[in-house]
Each structure stands twice: as structure tokens, then as C-alpha cells.
Amino acid sequence: MEQFPAYISLRSRPVLIIGGGPGALAKARLVLAAGADLTVIAPEFASEVREELDARARLIKREPAVADIEASVIVFIADVDESDARRWADVARMGGVLLNVVDRPELCDFTTPSIIDRGQVTVSISTNGAAPVLGKKLRQNIEALLPSRLGELAEFAAKYRASVRARIPAQQRRAFWEKFFDSPIAAQILSGDEWGAHEQMLALINRSQTEQEVGVVHIVGAGPGDPELLTIKALRLLQQADVILYDRLVSDEILSLARRDAERFYVGKAKSNHAVPQEEIEARMIAFAREGKMVVRLKGGDPFVFGRGGEELQALQNASIPSHVCPGVTAATGCAASANMALTHRDFAQAVTFVTGHAKGEADPDLDWPALSALKNTLVVYMGVSKAALISAKLIEHGRAASTPVAVIENGTRSNQKVLKGTLCELDDLIKAGGVKGPALLVVGEVAALADGETLTMLSGQERLVA
Structure with missing residues (x-):
């Protein structure tokens, strides 16, 4: 990862754009959508810039000054020649102001990604400035997969966070929300029936939450190493897991796809060197499941081809632990x-x-x-x-x-x-x-x-x- 992705609140905060052409207008649309207090400075403004921004931002017709830059949270530079871009970039850096120079990634402190806006849900794709067209193509592919009312679903969930926190024990909340987002209630919201969804949600929260639910163990094949050979189901399970127990043959690239806050335990084996005995691996899976957690036992290749997956499944079944197998592409x-x-x-x-x-x-x-x-x-x-x-x-x-x-x-x-x-x-x-x-x-x-x-x-x- 060459750049750290972060979402910055710009609402009512001062943002400066240096430039008066189409590049400046494109950036202005982005920051205005985020609620920024925008100033645009340039010796001249294109007619379309003036027409669209005249009532939405301060348009100042002159050369920028050092004070303009230092008074801003972030600065964009667009539609200026290279010497001016470098001059103002130096000023921004000396003032500690984050800078983006359009089409000059070598001068940028940050890049603006391709964005999918679904209200409370924002998805961004970045190529670190290396291939913006590729980023836009990926955005189009992903956007086609996301429901148009996804933001409304997030807003609905936000309204019930306090109620869920009050009614449901901490160790059960993640499982509750995971079930919710796959539930008929979520489907109602996405289809536009929010009123009916409220009634169903209240009934769900008010049910008895006294019994500790037993978790589940998924024995998952990670394939031979290439993360693109991971099955869609395996990827989904990795991103939902509370606990991951993984083998020596599982690549770092595949582990990087897992949920970031999941507990991870290396239980790999090399010839004549078993980091964790097989019996202990099985005991750990059973113990984590009895705590109500979703456990992924991640194995290289396919878990049922020289992976001892059959032994582990039998141990889970003997302990009455809900368990499932997700096959993988075997090494052969x-x-x-x-x-x-x-x-x-x-x-x-x-x-x-x-x-x-x-x-x-x-x-x-x-x-x-x-x-x-x-x-x-x-x-x-x-x-x-x-x-x-x-x-x-x-x-x-x-x-x-x-x-x-x-x-x-x-x-x-x-x-x-x-x-x-x-x-x-x-x-x-x-x-x-x-x-x-x-x-x-x-x-x-x-x-x-x-x-x-x-x-x-x-x-x-x-x-x-x-x-």
C-alpha cells in the first residue's frame, strides 16, 4: 500500500483551489459535495466555472498569495503551467498544507480517488495517480453491484445502534448486525419499504437475548497462493470472521483480504516442526465457537486434500459445533x-x-x-x-x-x-x-x-x- 486511505471531513472547513479552468471545476464539484467552504483563485475564470460556482464559492480574480494557502485545510492546483504549479506546491509544503496538483502525481501529498456516492456509504478506488482511467473503470464495475438505496440502509442501521447497544450483549452485537444486513429487513429497506422495516426491526431487538448463541466454524480452502484463485465464498467468509486460524501455506496476500480486526492465529506446520499440535488446533476452534464467535480455519489448497480437514470436521461434529466446509482450488x-x-x-x-x-x-x-x-x-x-x-x-x-x-x-x-x-x-x-x-x-x-x-x-x- 503506497498511500494511506482516509476520509476527511471538509464540512464548513476552508478549501482552496488555484486555477480557473475545467480541472478546477471538477475538483470544486467534489469538495462542494462534501460541504467545504470553498475559495477559487485564478487570474481568469472560464465562463462555465463562473456560471456554476458564482453562487456556491468565493471566486477571486487574482494571483494567489501565501496567506491564501496557509489559511486552507487542503489545496488543489489545476489548469496552471508547471512552473507556477511547482512554485505554489513549495509554498503549500512549507506551510504544512496538504496538496493535490491535477495530473502531476509527483507533486501531490494526496490523490482524489474515483468515488461511488451512496449517501452514508462512500466507496473510493485509487491507483495512486498511476492510472486514473483504470480507477474509473473499476468504479463503474463496482457501482453496478451496489444497490441504489445502500445509503438508506446505513442510515436505518444508525438509528438503531443505541437500541441494539442497550438490548444486546457486546459479544453478540457483531453477529446481530451481520445477520441484519443479510436479513429480510435489509431487503425491505433496499426495496423502499422502510416503514415496514421499522416494525420488523423493533420486534427483532425486543426478542429475548439471554441465551448465548453458539458460534460457527468454517473450514476454508485458500487455494494454492494466488489471491485471485480464492473463491467468492471464501472471500466473504474471511471478511466476516471473528477469528482466523491459518496454515503455513496461506499467503500474506490472502490474509490481507481478511477483516482487519479479526483475531489471527498462526497454527502452521512444517516437516517435523508442528507449531501447534493438531489436537490443540481442534480444541481452539471448539473453544472460540463456544464463545459465540465465527471462526475460519484457513488452509492452503483444498482442506480435504492432504489438509487434515476431515479430522477437524469430525472433531467439530463430535463437539456439536455448527461447521461448514468451503472448498478451495487444490495445489495440484x-x-x-x-x-x-x-x-x-x-x-x-x-x-x-x-x-x-x-x-x-x-x-x-x-x-x-x-x-x-x-x-x-x-x-x-x-x-x-x-x-x-x-x-x-x-x-x-x-x-x-x-x-x-x-x-x-x-x-x-x-x-x-x-x-x-x-x-x-x-x-x-x-x-x-x-x-x-x-x-x-x-x-x-x-x-x-x-x-x-x-x-x-x-x-x-x-x-x-x-x-
Whole structure:
């Protein structure tokens, strides 16, 4: 985040615009809508500026003075040449006044975003001045999704905040409001029936609030790492959660989408290093839910594919905790697609098998090597980097050809994704030459030859160039 977003009250506060053309008029419309006490100063004013602003702002026909700037809360500069813009920008900075210079982001202390105005609800989109047209396009897309009476809904809720605070215990209020905004009452307001909504709201608040409601746990798949692969449902749950328990494979970009005031607990596991034992994770989820909280158990990939999601769901059900599963894009499908590699292909593989190369402690994976070698289809190994040499040796020993294509995908779908490809007998050498540490997937089968990746020869060539 390069700029800190904030909403500033300008009602009845002094704002100055330097300039008398269309750029100045556009800024004037924005600040007047926010109730500012506006002064516009310029040697000359365009006719449309004078006609629209004459009765709504002070129009002063002269060069600005230092005192004009220092008396203002914020200053906009528009429709002036670059030398004058820089001169007045220097004055503003020396006076500690926040400044916006139209179309000159390098001179700005702040930028004005594209705005969606729904009364009490304001949505703004900023590109930090880098691409204003993109900001406007995003505004159009978002505006189409927002009901026209959204501001009225916010005003309605504001009228009942004191009543809700008086009647409903603090630990239940967030859940109350979350239910309200998804309720038929909210739908009534958005459809224009505010009178009927008042009657329903009073009945809702006056119901008995003595019983502590049990919370809920959502076991959510975060996908392989790219936040754009998060499902819409997963995003909504993240933004509603009171508590988030997340794994090592959940990216920072995905966590940044969560509700900012949600409690977050890292419960990740690495090989032979369990930050929090599985039994404690389950106990924490149950305890938080019994406090009436909405809990999200956030797991990389899909929670039911080598994610122990089934164990956690069973523990929640045994404790009579309401629980739901939100699937995610599993690492195998997401990473393969990111490497432009199909896991099944009519010409090369009619099936795909997922296995884990991880075993308890430092033990070797206990897999049916003869069966896996005989399949001749795509084999995807999760958590297999540290056992790559053993995996390739066992598969070759039991009949898989040493020349079988393989691919190694590290940090799949993320900005630092690395894809290596070669043959089964080269698997361990590929991992070492590529510096692969994980998380990574191993893909064995003819489809691996289709991946966009570097070969052992390419890696060796790079090493020679570096040396």
C-alpha cells in the first residue's frame, strides 16, 4: 500500500483551489459535495466555472498569495503551467498544507480517488495517480453491484445502534448486525419499504437475548497462493470472521483480504516442526465457537486434500459445533494450470493420482510403489521434495521408465513461482540445481513434458554464466 486511505471531513472547513479552468471545476464539484467552504483563485475564470460556482464559492480574480494557502485545510492546483504549479506546491509544503496538483502525481501529498456516492456509504478506488482511467473503470464495475438505496440502509442501521447497544450483549452485537444486513429487513429497506422495516426491526431487538448463541466454524480452502484463485465464498467468509486460524501455506496476500480486526492465529506446520499440535488446533476452534464467535480455519489448497480437514470436521461434529466446509482450488490443479500443464490429456494420461511424500517424522513414505509404477498415468506427489531421490528410485525400481517426464513446481501460482522439468532419473538433481526448498509439487508422467519450465541443462548453463 503506497498511500494511506482516509476520509476527511471538509464540512464548513476552508478549501482552496488555484486555477480557473475545467480541472478546477471538477475538483470544486467534489469538495462542494462534501460541504467545504470553498475559495477559487485564478487570474481568469472560464465562463462555465463562473456560471456554476458564482453562487456556491468565493471566486477571486487574482494571483494567489501565501496567506491564501496557509489559511486552507487542503489545496488543489489545476489548469496552471508547471512552473507556477511547482512554485505554489513549495509554498503549500512549507506551510504544512496538504496538496493535490491535477495530473502531476509527483507533486501531490494526496490523490482524489474515483468515488461511488451512496449517501452514508462512500466507496473510493485509487491507483495512486498511476492510472486514473483504470480507477474509473473499476468504479463503474463496482457501482453496478451496489444497490441504489445502500445509503438508506446505513442510515436505518444508525438509528438503531443505541437500541441494539442497550438490548444486546457486546459479544453478540457483531453477529446481530451481520445477520441484519443479510436479513429480510435489509431487503425491505433496499426495496423502499422502510416503514415496514421499522416494525420488523423493533420486534427483532425486543426478542429475548439471554441465551448465548453458539458460534460457527468454517473450514476454508485458500487455494494454492494466488489471491485471485480464492473463491467468492471464501472471500466473504474471511471478511466476516471473528477469528482466523491459518496454515503455513496461506499467503500474506490472502490474509490481507481478511477483516482487519479479526483475531489471527498462526497454527502452521512444517516437516517435523508442528507449531501447534493438531489436537490443540481442534480444541481452539471448539473453544472460540463456544464463545459465540465465527471462526475460519484457513488452509492452503483444498482442506480435504492432504489438509487434515476431515479430522477437524469430525472433531467439530463430535463437539456439536455448527461447521461448514468451503472448498478451495487444490495445489495440484492450480499449480499445473499455472505451469500450462494438463494433469490429464487424451493422448498421454487418462487418470491422475494424488499421493503425499510426507511421513511421520523423518520416516520414508509408506506407498504402494508397484501399483503407482504400474499406473502409467499422471502421478502428483504433495510434500515430496525432501524424499525426491527415494521417490524416483522406488518408481524406477518397480517399473516406471527412468526417462518418464517429471515437473517440479515450487510456489505455484505465486509471483515467485518456479517450474523445473526433466526426467524421472533427474528428479533429485533438478531439485538441487534449482534450489527448490518448497512448498513444491512433483508431477510424474508424460504430461510433465508439456509444462513451461527450465531443464537441468538450462540450469547448468545459468550456473556457468553466473560463475
